[in-house]
Amino acid sequence: MAEILVLVDHTDGAVRKPTLELLTLARRLGEPSAVFLGPGADAATETLGRYGAHRIHVVDAPEVDEYLVTPAVDALTQIAERTGPAAILLPSGPEGKEIAARVALRLGSGLITDAVDVFAGSDGPVTEQSAFAATYQVTAHVTRGAPVITVKPNAVAPEPAPVTPAVEKQDITFGPAATAVRVLSRTPRERGDRPELTEADIVVSGGRGVGGAENFAVVERVADLLGAAVGASRAAVDAGWYPHSHQVGQTGTQVSPQLYLAAGISGAIQHRAGMQTSKTIVAVNKDPDAPIFELADHGVVGDLFEVLPRLADEIERRRG
Template sequence: MAEILVLVDHADGVVRKPTLELLTLARRLGEPSAVFLGPGADTATEVLGRYGAHKVYVVDAPEVDAYLVTPAVDALTQIAEHTSPAAILLPSGPDDKETAARVALRLGSGLVTDAVDVTAGPDGPVTEQSAFAATHQVTAHVTQGVPVITVKPNATAPEPAPTVPVVEKQDIAFSPPSATVRILSRAARERGDRPVLTEADIVVSGGRGVNGAENFALIERVADALGAAVGASRAAVDAGWYPHSHQVGQTGTQVSPQLYLAAGISGAIQHRAGMQTSKTIVAVNKDADAPIFELADYGVVGDLFQVLPQLVAEIEQRR
């Protein structure tokens, strides 16, 4: 069976959800092999095997943590040249997309970024993307070299397929460009108990209609009732009502949750580009002509300050 390389996204050995999704997708295409960069492989191996990784290629070298994306490019390229995989899958984060582009260039391969689905086809992996600010769906496949594909979070639900992976430590010859930019320091991002925005199954976002930073407490209340992440429109972020790290849109974070609740968001094309691939979209807006209703699966025309408290009360009553 063809080998599929999956780059592991982790924090000190704790594997993040997008990697489990990639392993699930990789099983559609062949036999998944995880590429683990940095320390913590001993912690991650059991989880990777639980989701179907037959091999774990471990690159634990100082260069991986000391420099930017180039060491990852060196590692993926050399492992791919040695194993001749049928595809390489990576998460769709900013660093991973840069890594993917460089790997594709070095391998002389085609590249697909921000795929929302990957399936097996007669000529290799077939991808689905959202294009032109998510107004069109595009089906594509790579016609040259090893397909290098980055996949957006929540493209599929992680499904276990337990196996006992073989661990192979790799010695990588890092190129001189790998050491041209050194990481001088790191600081952990402050986060609470809510899910990470890009990985959340449910996102509750507030927009201009929230009408003030103090009123985002209501958005947070709904999010906590649903076990959701909190998002915000560009208008809300530009007004200083919520941190920029929570902005959903073309110039912010792109999300694709199972459920997206937009409260007080008109639905400008810039915002729609960041959430249009959500599986189910619910909109609450007092303007019946708001563009968001053209996109929503379910819509409530009403004042969010009346609708959302009723929603929270109903959720709490049904628990």
């Protein structure tokens, strides 16, 4: 069976959810193999095997941890040249897309970014993408070389397929450019108890209709009861009501959760481009003509300050 390389996204060996999704997608195409860069591979082996990684290519060289991007490109390119994979899958964040583009160029392969689904076709892997601010769904496949594909989070629910992986240490020859930019320091990002916006299965977002920073408490209450991430529209962020890191939209974070709840958001194209691929969309807005209702699977015409507290109370009541 053809080997499918999956670049592991991890923090000191703690494998992040998008990697588990990539391994699930890789099983549709062939036999998944994980490429683990940096320290912590021992801690990740059980998780990667549980989600179907038959092999784990480990590169525990100081270059991949101390320098930016290029060492990862060197490593992934050389592993691909040695293994001859049928496809290479990477998470679709800023770093993942930069690595993917450089690897594709070095391998002479085609590149597809921001796929929302991947499946096997008669001529190799086929992807689905959202184009023109998610107005169109596009299918595409690479016609030259091993496809290099970045996949957006929440493209698929991770599904275990336990195997016992073979761990192979890889020696990499790093080029002069690999040490051009050194990482001088790292500051851990402060995180609360809520899930990451890009990885959350549920996102509850507030917009201009929230009316102020102090009123986001009603949005946060619903989010916490649902175990959701909190998002915000550009209008809410520009007004200083919520941090920019929570902005959902074309110029913010693009999300694709199982459930997206938009409260007090009109549905401008900039916001829609960032959440339109959500599996189920629920909108709460007092304006019955708000564009968000054209997109929503379920809509509530009403004041969010009446609807959301009642929703929160009902969730608490059902949980007993």
